[in-house]
Amino acid sequence: MLPKLAMSVTNREPRFNERSAVTVLELIVVIVVVTILSALVLPAIMRSRTQARRAQCLSNLRQIGVAFHSFNSQNGYLPNSRHFPERRRVVRRLG
Numbered sequence: 001m002l003p004k005l006a007m008s009v010t011n012r013e014p015r016f017n018e019r020s021a022v023t024v025l026e027l028i029v030v031i032v033v034v035t036i037l038s039a040l041v042l043p044a045i046m047r048s049r050t051q052a053r054r055a056q057c058l059s060n061l062r063q064i065g066v067a068f069h070s071f072n073s074q075n076g077y078l079p080n081s082r083h084f085p086e087r088r089r090v091v092r093r094l095g
Contacts, residue, residue, distance in 0.1 A: 072078050 068078060
């Protein structure tokens with residue numbers, strides 16, 4: 001049989017005065033760490049978005065060029081504004 005002192009140490013019940021909550025200092029440290037990490041990551045995200053937009057724009061321009069060359073090879077001439085009646089209507093309304 002264990003002595004009474006050893007039993008009280010091994011079968012300890014949680015006390016109400018023991019703190020298991022997060023302190024204000026720990027909370028501030030976590031907020032600072034998250035802020036620093038986000039400050040480091042956000043510029044990289046913005047750079048990648050800019051590069052993605054640039055790649056999409058280049059792809060669109062390439063497709064327009066291919067369409068012009070395809071039109072030229074089929075018809076023998078490049079398209080002009082007469083093939084876009086919506087544009088003429090806008091110019092007539094403005095002019």
